[in-house]
Amino acid sequence: MTAILEMQGITKTFPGVKALSNVNLSVREGEIHAICGENGAGKSTLMKVLSGVYPHGSYDGEILYDGKPARFRDIRDSEHAGIVIIHQELALVPLLSVAENLFLGNEVATGGVINWPLAYQKTEALLRKVGLTEAPTTRVEKLGVGKQQLVEIAKALAKNVRLLILDEPTAALQENDSQKLLDLMLELKGQGVTQIIISHKLNEIRRVADRVTVIRDGSTVSTLDRSEITEDRIIRDMVGRDMAHRYPERTPRIGEVLMEVRNWSVMHPDQPRQVIRDVSMNVRKGEIVGIAGLMGSGRTEFAMSLFGRSYGRDITGEVTLAGGKPDLSTVSKAIDAGLAYVTEDRKALGLILDEPILRNVSLANLEGIAKGFVLSRGREQQVAEKYRGAMNIRTPSVFQRVVNLSGGNQQKVVLSKWLFTDPQVLILDEPTRGIDVGAKFEIYNIMNDLAAQGHGVVMISSEMPELLGMCDRIYVMNEGRIAGELTREQASQERIMALILQDGMKGKAA
Amino acid sequence: MSTADANKPAGAKTGIGAHLGSHLRENGMMLALVAIVLFFFIIVRAVQGVDFLSAQNITNLFLQNSYVIIMALGMLLVIVAGHIDLSVGSVAAFTGAVASMLLVKMQLPVLLVIPVVLVVGGLIGAAQGYWIAYWRIPSFIVTLAGMLVFRGLTLWLLGGQNIGPFERSFQALSTGFIPDLFGPDKPNLTAMLLVALAAAAIVWTGIRGRAREAEFGIAPEPAGFFWARNAVVVVALLFVGWKLASFRGLPNVLLIMSVLIVLYAFFTESTTTGRRIYALGGNEKAAKLSGIKTERLVFFTFVNMGVLASLAGMIVTARLNSATPKAGVGFELDVIAAVFIGGASMTGGSGRIIGVVVGALIMGVMNNGMSIMGIGIDYQQVIKGLVLLAAVIFDVYNKTKQG
Numbered sequence: 045m046t047a048i049l050e051m052q053g054i055t056k057t058f059p060g061v062k063a064l065s066n067v068n069l070s071v072r073e074g075e076i077h078a079i080c081g082e083n084g085a086g087k088s089t090l091m092k093v094l095s096g097v098y099p100h101g102s103y104d105g106e107i108l109y110d111g112k113p114a115r116f117r118d119i120r121d122s123e124h125a126g127i128v129i130i131h132q133e134l135a136l137v138p139l140l141s142v143a144e145n146l147f148l149g150n151e152v153a154t155g156g157v158i159n160w161p162l163a164y165q166k167t168e169a170l171l172r173k174v175g176l177t178e179a180p181t182t183r184v185e186k187l188g189v190g191k192q193q194l195v196e197i198a199k200a201l202a203k204n205v206r207l208l209i210l211d212e213p214t215a216a217l218q219e220n221d222s223q224k225l226l227d228l229m230l231e232l233k234g235q236g237v238t239q240i241i242i243s244h245k246l247n248e249i250r251r252v253a254d255r256v257t258v259i260r261d262g263s264t265v266s267t268l269d270r271s272e273i274t275e276d277r278i279i280r281d282m283v284g285r286d287m288a289h290r291y292p293e294r295t296p297r298i299g300e301v302l303m304e305v306r307n308w309s310v311m312h313p314d315q316p317r318q319v320i321r322d323v324s325m326n327v328r329k330g331e332i333v334g335i336a337g338l339m340g341s342g343r344t345e346f347a348m349s350l351f352g353r354s355y356g357r358d359i360t361g362e363v364t365l366a367g368g369k370p371d372l373s374t375v376s377k378a379i380d381a382g383l384a385y386v387t388e389d390r391k392a393l394g395l396i397l398d399e400p401i402l403r404n405v406s407l408a409n410l411e412g413i414a415k416g417f418v419l420s421r422g423r424e425q426q427v428a429e430k431y432r433g434a435m436n437i438r439t440p441s442v443f444q445r446v447v448n449l450s451g452g453n454q455q456k457v458v459l460s461k462w463l464f465t466d467p468q469v470l471i472l473d474e475p476t477r478g479i480d481v482g483a484k485f486e487i488y489n490i491m492n493d494l495a496a497q498g499h500g501v502v503m504i505s506s507e508m509p510e511l512l513g514m515c516d517r518i519y520v521m522n523e524g525r526i527a528g529e530l531t532r533e534q535a536s537q538e539r540i541m542a543l544i545l546q547d548g549m550k551g552k553a554a
Numbered sequence: 555m556s557t558a559d560a561n562k563p564a565g566a567k568t569g570i571g572a573h574l575g576s577h578l579r580e581n582g583m584m585l586a587l588v589a590i591v592l593f594f595f596i597i598v599r600a601v602q603g604v605d606f607l608s609a610q611n612i613t614n615l616f617l618q619n620s621y622v623i624i625m626a627l628g629m630l631l632v633i634v635a636g637h638i639d640l641s642v643g644s645v646a647a648f649t650g651a652v653a654s655m656l657l658v659k660m661q662l663p664v665l666l667v668i669p670v671v672l673v674v675g676g677l678i679g680a681a682q683g684y685w686i687a688y689w690r691i692p693s694f695i696v697t698l699a700g701m702l703v704f705r706g707l708t709l710w711l712l713g714g715q716n717i718g719p720f721e722r723s724f725q726a727l728s729t730g731f732i733p734d735l736f737g738p739d740k741p742n743l744t745a746m747l748l749v750a751l752a753a754a755a756i757v758w759t760g761i762r763g764r765a766r767e768a769e770f771g772i773a774p775e776p777a778g779f780f781w782a783r784n785a786v787v788v789v790a791l792l793f794v795g796w797k798l799a800s801f802r803g804l805p806n807v808l809l810i811m812s813v814l815i816v817l818y819a820f821f822t823e824s825t826t827t828g829r830r831i832y833a834l835g836g837n838e839k840a841a842k843l844s845g846i847k848t849e850r851l852v853f854f855t856f857v858n859m860g861v862l863a864s865l866a867g868m869i870v871t872a873r874l875n876s877a878t879p880k881a882g883v884g885f886e887l888d889v890i891a892a893v894f895i896g897g898a899s900m901t902g903g904s905g906r907i908i909g910v911v912v913g914a915l916i917m918g919v920m921n922n923g924m925s926i927m928g929i930g931i932d933y934q935q936v937i938k939g940l941v942l943l944a945a946v947i948f949d950v951y952n953k954t955k956q957g
Contacts, residue, residue, distance in 0.1 A: 354843060376845035385843065393843055396836035398903060407833055408844035410826040417825045422766060461844070 046111075048073040048207060048238050054093055054105035056086075058450075063089040064103070065262045071207070076229060076239045078253035080246075080278055082507070086262040087242045088132075091209050095129040096122040109207075120149075126206030130196045132215060138185035143167040145184055146199045170198040174228055190221030197228065208232065209240045214248060215339060226252050246275045258282055291513035292485065294492045298516065299329030302500040303383075303469045308361030310349040310524075319345045319356060321524045327469055327500035332491060334515035335504045336540050342524035343504045344388055347471045351385040352378040366468055379408060382468035386458055386475060388504070390451075394458040397447040401439060402428035404446055404457050409465045431460035436486060452483020459490060469500040476510065488514060508537045522547040581783070582948075583897065583912045588786070590916060594923035601927060609801030611922070612794055617728065617873065619918030620807040621646070621866035625885065626892040626910045627818045628862035631855040633893050634822075636835040636902030637686060637693035639856065641678075641700030642863045643885035648704040649675050649864035650871035650881055654717040657724060664723045671864050678704070679860020680853070687852035701886065709879045718876025728873035731803040741796070742803035749795025749804070752812065753788045760784055807869055814862075819907040831855065835902030891938070892917050895945040916941070 049071040056064040064086045071077045081087045093103050096116030100107075107114045109125060116122040119129075136145050143163050152163040167180035174194040184192060193213055200208050210229070214222040229239055229252050243249055249256060256273055258265045258281040265281045303326060310320035320342050327333045335343045348355035350363070352375030363372060370381035378385075387393035395404055405428045406413050413424040428442035435456040439449060446457055455475060462470060472491070476484040491514065495501050505511050511518055518535050520527045520543040527547035530539060591607070598606040605611070625642050632639045649671050656667045682700050685691040719725075736743040764780065775783075798804055822828040833841040834848050842848050866885075871877045896913030898905025917938065924934045 351843075352845070374845075374847075375843060376847065379845045387840075387843060392837075393839050396833055396840055396903070399832070399836055403829070403833075407841070407846075410829060414826050417827065419824050419826060419829060421824075422769065 046073050047071060047108075048110060049094075050106075050108040050111075051090070051094065052106045052108070054090065054103055054107075056089055056093055056098060056103040063262055064093070067105075067259065067262070067264050069257055069264065070267070071238060071240060072255075074233065074236055074238055075254040076233055076241060076252050078249040078256045079240060079242045079259060080249065080256055080282055081259035082282055085259045085282075087259055088211055089262075090259065091129055091211060091240070091242065094122070095119055095127055095209065097129075123203055126204060127209070128200035128203055128205040128207070129209040130193075130200060130211065130213065132212050134189075134192050134196055136184045136192055136195060136199075139183060141181045141183055142171070142178060142187075142195055143180035145195060146170060146180075146202050148199075150203060166202070167198075170201050171195075173201060174198045175224065188221075189216050190218065190224070193217065193221070193225060194228070197232075205237060207238045207240070209242075211242045213241065214243065214245060222248070246278060249273065249278070250275075290485075290509070292489050292492055294495070296330060296332075296495065296516050298331045299498065301326050302329045302331075303327045303363065303365045305350065306362040308346065308350070308363075309359070310345060310356035311358040313356055319524050320349060323361070323521075323524075323526050325519050325526065325529075327502055329498045329500060330495050331516050332495050332501045332503060332514055334511035334518040335502065335521055336508060336511050336518050336544075337506075337521035337527075338544060339506065341521045341544075343521050344473055345524075346521070347385055347473055347502070347504060350378075351375065351383060351471065354385075379465050379467070382466070384408075384462035384465055384467035384470045386455075386462055386470065386472045388473040388477065390454055390458050394461075395446050395454060398445055400443045400445050401432070401437065401449075401457055402442040405431055405442075405460045405464055408461050412464060427464060428460075431456075431463065435460055435490060450483070452479040452486065455479055455483070455487060456490070459487075463494075467499065469502065470494060471502040471504070473504045474506065475503065476505070476507070484510075508540055511540075512536065520544060520547075580897070580906070580909060580912075583895075583909060583916070584783075584786075587912050587916050587919070588790075590919050590923070594919065594926075598923065598926055604926060606923065606926065607793075607797065609797040611926070612797045613801055613805060615918060615922055616805055616808045616811070618922060619914060620728075620805075620811050621869050622885070622888050622892055622918065623811055623911055623914045624814060624869070625859075625862055625866045625889045626896070626914050627814055627907065628855075628859035629889045629893050630818075630896070630898060630905050630907060630910045631822070631831055632693070632859050633890075633898045633900075634835045634902055634905050635831050635852055635855045636838065637852065637855070638890065639682075639693065639697045639700075639859050640886050640890075641682065641697040641704060642859065642866075642889055643882040643887075644701045644704035644708065645675065645678050645860060645863040645882075646867035646870060646885055647708045647877075647879070647882035648678070648711070649867035651708045651711045651717070651877045651879075653724075653868050653871055654720070654877035655711060657720055658717050664721065667724070668727075668868065671868055672861050675860040675862070675864025675867070676857050677860070679857040679863070682860070683853040683856025686856060687849045693856075708881075712877060712879050714879055716876040716878045718871075718874075720872065720875060724868075725872050725875060726806055728805075728807050728869045730806040732806060732809060734803055741799035743799070745799040745804040746795055748809075749791055749798070753791045753795075756787060756791075757784050810865075810869075815907060815911055822907055827851070827854075832903055835899075835904075837903070888917060889914075891942045895942055897945075897949060899949075900946075913945075 047070050049069070051067065051069040054064050054067040055062070067086065067090055069090065079087050079090070092098050094107065096118050099117045100115035109127070114125065116125070137148065140148070146167050147163055152159050152166060164180040171178060171180070174197050176191060176194050176198070178187065178191070184195065187195065197208070213225055217225065226248060229241070233239060241249070241252065250273055253273065254270050255267060256278065257267045258278060260282060268277065305326065306324045308320055308323040309318060311317070312319045323346055325333070337343050345355050349359050350372065352372060353359055354375060363370060365381055365383070370378070370383070372378045372381060372383065391397060396407070402424050406424050410419065413420055413427060425442060431437065432439065432442055437453050437456045437460070439453060446454055449457065475491070476487050479487065491501055491503065503511065503514060512535055515535070516532050518530045518540065520530065520540050522544045525547065528543035595606045598604050625646070629639060629642065652674055653667055653671045656662045656670065657664065678700070682696050685696045686693045732744060732748070734742045734744045760780065764775070822831070830841065830846045831851055833844070833846060834851050838848055867882065870881055874881065892914035893905065893910050894900070894913070895916055896905065896909035896911070898910070920938060920941065921934065924937065
C-alpha cells in the first residue's frame with residue numbers, strides 16, 4: 045500500500061511551549077490510522093499543522109501528500125486537496141439548516157445564486173450516506189450532538205474528502221451514538237476514504253484502527269500495526285515512564301473534616317432538569333480529594349454551584365466549613381468563607397489576559413492591597429513578587445501581561461490569585477489541562493504543598509492517571525450523582541470506569 | 555530549551571527607545587495636541603492674521619469644550635466597563651430644560667436647583683443602567699432608546715420654545731470667573747497663583763511617583779524624558795495661566811473641570827472600585843468568579859454618567875443663557891470620539907483619564923481652529939471623522955504589532 049500522507053520532522057513552537065518536536069507520521073491510502081497520546085501531547089496541534097490551521101512556514105518540517113510536498117496556507121487550501129478535519133468543538137452554525145451547513149462556503153450555486161432544489165437533493169443523498177433521515181431544512185440546533193457529528197461527516201463528504209480527520213469524535217457521544225459513528229467510519233473506509241482518528245478510548249481504537257501512532261510530549265514514540273495493538277503497549281508508550289516519577293512524593297498528614305457537603309442538588313439554569321442530584325462529599329485538612337467522571341458528569345457544575353451559586357438555580361443542600369455554616373450565596377461571600385475555585389477554562393474564566401500579572405494576582409482580594417478604598421500599588425507589587433517567587437512563575441517581571449505567558453505560568457498566576465484570598469478549601473477544576481509536562485509536575489508540587497499546609501484540596505480531573513497519582517481519596521461522579529468513593533488503595537482506572545458504568549445501568553433501569 | 559526562550563523578557567529592553575515604545579500612545583497624543591495647537595497658531599496667524607493663542611481664544615477653548623471633557627470622564631468608565639451611552643446629548647438637553655423650568659417657571663433658588671438636577675441626571679442614569687446591568691439588555695439599544703426618549707421629553711417640556719434668561723448666579727456656572735482675591739488689577743494674580751500651584755502639584759506627584767517606583771524596584775521612566783515631559787507640561791500650563799490672568803481670570807468651569815479630572819484620575823487608578831471596573835471590562839466572567847459584583851458596577855457607571863451629563867447640561871444651558879430644544883444634539887458623538895481618540899479600547903478594559911482629556915482637547919482645538927480659519931462645517935466633519943479613524947487605526951496597529 046502506498047502512503048497518502050507523510051509528515052516528516054514536524055516541529056511547532058508556541059510562545060512558552062514547544063508543542064511538537066520532530067514528529068513523523070505516515071498514513072497509508074485507505075487505512076484508518078489512530079493517533080494516541082495524553083492530553084497536551086500534541087495530537088491536535090499536529091492535525092492543525094496538517095490541515096493548514098497553522099499555515100506553511102509557521103512550523104518546521106515537510107508534509108508530503110500523494111508523494112508531493114504540500115504547503116497549505118489555510119484550511120481552504122487543505123480542503124481543496126481533499127483533507128477535511130472535524131474538530132472536537134463542532135463547527136456548525138446552529139441556526140442554519142442542515143443543507144445550508146453542508147454547503148457553507150461551498151454553496152450549490154451558479155453565479156452566486158443558490159439552486160435550492162439541487163442543494164436539497166444533494167443534501168438528502170449525503171445524509172443517507174451517513175445514515176440520517178432528517179429533512180435538509182431541519183435546523184442544526186434541533187439535532188443531538190451525535191447527529192450533529194454525522195452532519196459534520198456529511199459536510200466533509202460534500203467536499204469530496206480523501207483524508208478525513210476526526211479529533212476525538214466520540215468524546216461527547218453516548219455509547220450507541222459512538223457505535224454508529226464507528227460503524228460509519230468502517231463503511232467509509234470501504235468506500236476508500238482514508239481516515240485519521242484521534243482518540244484515547246482504547247477499545248474504539250482496537251475496533252476500527254489499522255495502525256496506531258503514539259505521541260508523547262510532542263514527539264512520535266511508536267507506530268504500531270494492528271497485530272501489535274494492545275492496551276498495555278499503547279499505555280506504556282503514551283505514559284513513557286513509571287507512575288512513580290510522574291507525581292511528586294508526598295506523605296499525607298490528614299486531619300479532621302474541613303468541609304462537608306450534604307445532599308447538594310442543583311437544577312439546570314434554564315431547562316427543567318436536575319443537573320446535580322443529592323451529592324454528599326467531604327474534604328479533610330491536608331487531604332487531596334479527587335472527583336473523577338466523564339465529560340458532562342456534572343463535576344464542574346457541582347463545583348460552580350457550590351462556589352457562590354455561580355451555576356444553576358434552586359440549589360439545595362447543606363455545607364459546613366471549618367465547623368461553621370458558611371454563607372455561600374455569592375462569590376464574594378464564598379471567598380470570605382474560605383473557599384476558592386480555580387476554573388477549568390483559565391483563559392475565559394480565570395484571567396484578564398490583557399492585564400499584567402500583578403493585577404491578576406490581586407483581583408480576588410483587592411482589600412488585601414488597599415487601605416479603605418485606596419489601592420497601594422507598592423503593596424500590590426510586593427504581593428505579586430512574593431507569589432512569583434513562591435510559585436516559580438517564569439516571567440521577566442510582574443508587569444508582563446498574562447497573555448504572553450505559557451499555559452503553565454498562567455495557571456500559576458491563577459493559583460496565586462486564589463492563594464492570596466487565603467482560602468481553607470481550594471477546588472481545582474482540571475488544573476493541568478493544556479499544560480506541558482514539566483509545568484504539570486510543578487503544579488502537582490504546589491498542590492502537595494497546599495495540602496501539607498493544612499488546606500483541603502479538591503481536584504476535578506478527566507485524566508485518571510493524574511487522579512490516581514495525586515489523590516488520597518476519589519469520588520466518582522456520573523450523571524450528576526456520586527457513583528462511588530474509592531480510597532487511594534482501592535482506586536484504579538478499571539474500578540473508576542466500573543463505577544461509572546454500573547451507575548449508568550442504574551440510571552437506565554430507574 | 556524552548557520554555558526558557560519563550561519566557562525571555564518581551565518588554566525588558568531598557569532606555570528611552572523602549573520607554574517611548576511602551577508609552578507611545580500617551581506621549582504620541584500629547585505631542586499630537588501640541589503639534590495641532592502650534593499648527594493652528596502658525597496657520598491662523600499667516601492666513602487670518604489673528605492670534606490663535608490669544609487670551610480670549612484660550613478662554614473660549616475651555617468654555618466651549620468643558621462639557622465634552624466632563625461627559626467624557628463618565629463615558630470613559632462606561633466604555634471601560636464594556637458598554638456605550640448614546641443618550642448623553644439628549645440627557646444633557648433634558649436636564650438643562652428641567653433646570654430652566656425650575657429656575658424660570660418655578661423661581662427656585664440656584665443652590666437648590668443644581669443638586670436637584672444632578673439627582674435627576676442620576677435617576678435617568680439609573681433607569682437606563684437598570685436594564686443594562688440587571689436585565690442584560692445591550693447598552694447600545696437601551697441608550698439609543700434613551701436618546702430618542704429624552705430628546706422627545708425635552709421638546710415636550712420646553713413646548714418647542716427657548717426658556718431663559720437666567721439669573722447671574724446660574725450663568726456663573728459657565729461664564730463666570732473666579733474673582734481675584736488680590737483686587738481687580740491686571741494681571742489676575744489669583745488665576746496665576748492657582749495655575750502655578752497646579753503645575754507644582756503635577757511635578758510633585760510625578761517626583762513622588764518616581765521615588766516610590768524606585769523604592770519598589772520598578773524601572774522608572776528615564777530621567778531626562780521625565781523632566782522634558784514635565785517641563786513641557788509646566789510651560790504650557792504657565793503660559794495658559796498667564797494668558798487667562800491677563801484676560802478675565804480663571805473660568806469657574808475650568809476649575810470644576812480640573813477638580814473632576816483629578817478626582818476621576820484618582821478613582822480610576824487608585825481605588826478598589828475603579829480597578830474593578832477595569833477588571834469587569836477586561837473579562838466579565840473572570841471578574842465575576844473573582845467575587846466582583848459586576849451588575850452593581852455597570853449600574854454605577856450609568857448612574858455616574860447620568861450625573862455628569864446633567865452637570866454638562868446645566869453648563870451648556872448656562873452658557874447659552876437659555877434652554878433650547880436643540881441643545882446637546884450630537885454631543886454623544888463628540889464625547890465618544892474623545893474617549894476613543896484618547897486611547898480607550900472598544901472592547902472595554904482599558905483607557906485612561908489623561909488620554910480622554912487630551913483626546914477631547916484635540917477635538918476641541920480642531921473645532922475651534924477650523925472655525926477661526928473659516929473652514930466650512932462640511933469639511934470640518936470630514937476632517938474630524940478622519941482624525942478619529944486614524945487614532946483608532948493607530949491603536950489597533952500598535953496592538954497587533956505588540957502581539
